[in-house]
Amino acid sequence: MDTTYDPALAGEGADDGQPLLYPRIDCRDVSVFYSGKQAVFDVSLPVFDRSVTALIGPSGCGKSTFLRCLNRMNDTIDGAKVTGEIFMDGENINSSHIDPVLLRSRVGMVFQKPNPFPKSIYDNIAYGPRIHGLVDDRQELDAIVEKSLRRAGLWEEVKDRLGQPGTSLSGGQQQRLCIARAIAVRPEVILMDEPCSSLDPIATARIEELIDELRKRYCIVIVTHSMQQAARVSQRTAFFHLGHLVEMGDTDQIFTSPRERRTEDYITGRFG
Amino acid sequence: MAQELGQLPMGWLLTALIVIVVASGFSIGRIRAERYLIAGGQKFHSRGNYHGYYVAMWGFIPPLLVAGLYVLFAKPTALGLLSSELPEAFHTLSSAELQSYLESVANAAAMGGYSGSDLVFATVTGRYLELWGSLKGATLALMLAGAVTGIMYARRKVSPAFRARLRVERGAEAFLFLCAAIAIATTVGIVASLLYESLRFFAEVPFTDFLFGTRWNAQTSAEFGALPLFFGTFMIALIAMLVAAPVGLFSAIYLSEYASVRTRRYVKPLLEMLAGIPTVVYGFFALLVIAPAVRASALGINSFLIELGAANGPVLAAQPTSALAAGLVMGVMVIPFVSSLSDDVINAVPDSLRDGAFAMGATKSETIKQIILPAALPGIVASMLLAVSRAIGETMIVVMAAGQRARISFDPSTDLTTITVQIVALLTGETEFDSPKTLSAFALGLVLFVVTLIFNLIALRVVQRYRDKYE
Numbered sequence: 001m002d003t004t005y006d007p008a009l010a011g012e013g014a015d016d017g018q019p020l021l022y023p024r025i026d027c028r029d030v031s032v033f034y035s036g037k038q039a040v041f042d043v044s045l046p047v048f049d050r051s052v053t054a055l056i057g058p059s060g061c062g063k064s065t066f067l068r069c070l071n072r073m074n075d076t077i078d079g080a081k082v083t084g085e086i087f088m089d090g091e092n093i094n095s096s097h098i099d100p101v102l103l104r105s106r107v108g109m110v111f112q113k114p115n116p117f118p119k120s121i122y123d124n125i126a127y128g129p130r131i132h133g134l135v136d137d138r139q140e141l142d143a144i145v146e147k148s149l150r151r152a153g154l155w156e157e158v159k160d161r162l163g164q165p166g167t168s169l170s171g172g173q174q175q176r177l178c179i180a181r182a183i184a185v186r187p188e189v190i191l192m193d194e195p196c197s198s199l200d201p202i203a204t205a206r207i208e209e210l211i212d213e214l215r216k217r218y219c220i221v222i223v224t225h226s227m228q229q230a231a232r233v234s235q236r237t238a239f240f241h242l243g244h245l246v247e248m249g250d251t252d253q254i255f256t257s258p259r260e261r262r263t264e265d266y267i268t269g270r271f272g
Numbered sequence: 273m274a275q276e277l278g279q280l281p282m283g284w285l286l287t288a289l290i291v292i293v294v295a296s297g298f299s300i301g302r303i304r305a306e307r308y309l310i311a312g313g314q315k316f317h318s319r320g321n322y323h324g325y326y327v328a329m330w331g332f333i334p335p336l337l338v339a340g341l342y343v344l345f346a347k348p349t350a351l352g353l354l355s356s357e358l359p360e361a362f363h364t365l366s367s368a369e370l371q372s373y374l375e376s377v378a379n380a381a382a383m384g385g386y387s388g389s390d391l392v393f394a395t396v397t398g399r400y401l402e403l404w405g406s407l408k409g410a411t412l413a414l415m416l417a418g419a420v421t422g423i424m425y426a427r428r429k430v431s432p433a434f435r436a437r438l439r440v441e442r443g444a445e446a447f448l449f450l451c452a453a454i455a456i457a458t459t460v461g462i463v464a465s466l467l468y469e470s471l472r473f474f475a476e477v478p479f480t481d482f483l484f485g486t487r488w489n490a491q492t493s494a495e496f497g498a499l500p501l502f503f504g505t506f507m508i509a510l511i512a513m514l515v516a517a518p519v520g521l522f523s524a525i526y527l528s529e530y531a532s533v534r535t536r537r538y539v540k541p542l543l544e545m546l547a548g549i550p551t552v553v554y555g556f557f558a559l560l561v562i563a564p565a566v567r568a569s570a571l572g573i574n575s576f577l578i579e580l581g582a583a584n585g586p587v588l589a590a591q592p593t594s595a596l597a598a599g600l601v602m603g604v605m606v607i608p609f610v611s612s613l614s615d616d617v618i619n620a621v622p623d624s625l626r627d628g629a630f631a632m633g634a635t636k637s638e639t640i641k642q643i644i645l646p647a648a649l650p651g652i653v654a655s656m657l658l659a660v661s662r663a664i665g666e667t668m669i670v671v672m673a674a675g676q677r678a679r680i681s682f683d684p685s686t687d688l689t690t691i692t693v694q695i696v697a698l699l700t701g702e703t704e705f706d707s708p709k710t711l712s713a714f715a716l717g718l719v720l721f722v723v724t725l726i727f728n729l730i731a732l733r734v735v736q737r738y739r740d741k742y743e
Contacts, residue, residue: 071631073627073630073631076626076627076630078532078533101633101634101635102633103633104630104631104632104633105632105633108631108632109627109631111624111627111628111631113624115622115624115625115627115628116628117625117628117629117643117647118625118643118646118647119646127629127632127634127642128632128633131632131633131634131635131638131642132633178628181628181632182631182632185632185633
């Protein structure tokens with residue numbers, strides 16, 4: 001199994017032409033156990049800045065579990081244990097002296113099902129900046145809310161009804177609200193756990209456009225069930241199977257000439 | 273023969289008869305259906321079992337109706353027949369005397385007959401046993417006949433085209449409806465009798481005097497101003513909620529958000545056990561432990577204030593029974609009402625909201641305060657309302673620890689009385705059932721019913737709205 005990182009392949013898909021010399025996040029031998037049962041086996045994987053890394057694989061292959069290591073969300077699950085090292089800016093975020101609360105303000109997350117808080121649209125976005133004390137006055141907060149909603153492509157649709165509950169939006173709008181909410185705390189990395197799986201094709205297309213737009217500023221890791229989606233939005237793809245990282249590389253290479261037999265079988269629909 | 277029939281254990285016989293009827297009805301129906309199937313090979317609309325159930329149903333219903341009539345009318349009929357046969361000598365008895373004589377005859381008969389020395393009584397009892405025995409025999413015969421007729425009728429209907437399954441399903445539905453109707457009929461009956469007796473009360477005492485009068489003295493003079501009772505009830509419920517609301521809510525938060533699965537598994541049932549303690553136990557706990565402690569503290573505060581020179585006489589009443597004692601203990605009693613339901617609604621807040629807040633970098637307490645509690649608020653309010661209505665209706669604790677004096681006082685160390693305490697006081701001991709004194713208990717009961725009903729309805733509506741939001 002070849003999981004070593006080949007710098008020559010890095011960043012070929014990034015369209016700003018900037019070569020990516022170092023990985024933003026570097027995972028080494030990450031394993032996850034749920035109540036003693038191992039779900040992820042020794043995954044080593046670099047994640048590059050200003051690009052989208054897609055994690056693909058059949059259900060139960062550990063890709064979501066792995067994603068949740070990157071912002072320590074596994075801490076909230078009873079009996080979950082994560083071993084190995086995850087370096088972010090040279091710091092091992094998996095060590096016990098890292099405060100997960102601070103880490104999560106740097107690594108935002110968007111979930112499978114849109115989960116707006118039972119608050120107004122405005123307060124949904126303002127929630128993060130408020131709890132992290134990012135703003136001093138209302139004007140600044142208004143500015144952040146507007147900027148975040150604009151970046152999430154939602155501003156024009158909701159600017160006249162910011163006081164309405166977030167749950168009153170449609171599913172696709174709710175998911176963009178959640179993305180805006182994640183952006184509002186100025187994260188460096190955004191994790192997305194099947195963000196389009198509960199949306200219709202039109203809403204999905206909008207989110208995909210948005211991801212492509214966000215890629216210019218953020219480091220994005222997306223878990224997806226749809227191989228077409230991975231091919232459309234990502235520059236790097238990692239294929240997981242039964243808790244193991246089988247193969248990773250540039251998306252074009254993975255989808256056109258996979259090195260591993262299992263990858264090819266999955267991509268061509270022979271299993272999964 | 274008839275005398276021996278009178279000794280028959282009817283309960284057992286009825287049960288046995290019904291079991292036999294149902295079993296044989298089922299097999300008769302099923303066998304007939306299957307015989308058709310073997311002979312004709314036609315496709316049946318319903319499967320054999322349903323034909324069996326259908327026939328059994330028809331065997332079951334007629335005897336059940338007869339049994340119902342027997343339970344309702346057997347004894348009055350037997351006694352009526354007996355009294356019409358009684359000799360001249362009995363006609364001198366007043367109707368009340370005759371009634372009690374007949375009652376003792378029935379009692380002796382129920383014990384198996386009279387074997388004492390009173391020959392007249394022995395003869396009358398013997399005759400009653402004969403009459404009753406004939407009735408029982410007739411009933412059994414009638415039931416049997418009904419069952420056989422029912423089964424015969426239903427058996428003839430078994431055929432490939434007959435839609436037995438639909439009939440059986442309709443029968444099952446009717447049975448279930450009947451069970452539900454019993455509960456509803458009981459409630460309606462209780463409310464109707466409350467209303468009826470209350471109206472009789474309000475015919476004698478003006479409605480406004482009752483609701484807004486400030487003097488309650490039903491026992492000795494006819495003063496029916498219930499305002500002090502309402503005051504006492506709400507005062508004690510308020511004290512109870514001051515205990516139960518925070519303690520209940522915080523334990524719910526601990527149980528649902530902080531406790532490990534293991535801790536929760538043990539602590540939650542333990543907490544719910546508080547609701548299982550008989551209220552009389554709470555009552556004597558309040559009376560013997562809490563009330564003296566309340567009194568001692570009140571006395572202490574009094575002497576402290578006098579020493580300071582802030583008062584020149586006792587400020588607090590410091591009674592041996594007090595609103596505070598009853599309220600505190602009642603508060604402990606309703607904690608599980610608040611904690612259990614609040615815990616349920618907090619748990620029902622989807623985990624995706626927790627994940628969302630954690631992923632934003634919210635701490636646990638921020639998540640709870642700003643996301644979970646606002647989302648669960650309607651359910652929490654509902655749990656509080658249910659606890660309030662439980663506290664208002666609670667009787668035993670206040671009877672023992674709150675006192676009997678009706679008055680309006682904001683001093684928690686003084687004794688107060690409540691609606692429930694007064695209802696108990698009015699209806700225990702020697703009472704006649706048409707004096708305003710007794711009738712006032714029904715009026716109080718009606719007020720209590722209406723108030724708790726309103727609280728429960730609001731709570732249910734709120735919970736309903738909350739459910740709609742998350743499903």
